[in-house]
Amino acid sequence: MEAVDRIRRVAAGKDTPDDRAWLSARLGAYLSDPEQGMERALRLDRSPGEPPWWRVERRQHRDALILRLWRERWPELSAWDAAERILIVQQRYAAAAWRQHRDQDTPPTDPTAALLWEIMKTDLRFPTSRRRIFEILNTAERDALY
Incomplete structure (x- = not known):
């Protein structure tokens, strides 16, 4: 759950430049295609039948x-x-x-x-x-x- 770890580091103010770049890219992906949903943009989505993260x-x-x-x-x-x-x-x-x-x-x-x-x-x-x-x-x- 690399995505969750990155998001948590950013939220806690313990992020790295790489974390910020990743989050910026993911938010950009969401803004480019909001129909995909935030979870997919942040790579938190799941396969059918799998429980949420x-x-x-x-x-x-x-x-x-x-x-x-x-x-x-x-x-x-x-x-x-x-x-x-x-x-x-x-x-x-x-x-x-x-x-x-x-x-x-x-x-x-x-x-x-x-x-x-x-x-x-x-x-x-x-x-x-x-x-x-x-x-x-x-x-x-x-x-x-x-």
């Missing part, structure tokens, strides 16, 4: 938090056993504490609840099966090696 980022963030939950709370468990524990703890949290925590601007003080709060604040559906959580843990574990 912001949803992909949010999902990656959610999955990293799920991995963090395992590593920080139950590092002694295998990925399969951790997936079961995460599923049970999340279901309990969602059924009880989340109702009181969801409108808060700061996470709860309990470390497990704080991670679950942050995961649920992504507004993405929490995985509902042990298998899917296991896949997230294994994929994240593999990706962490590279």
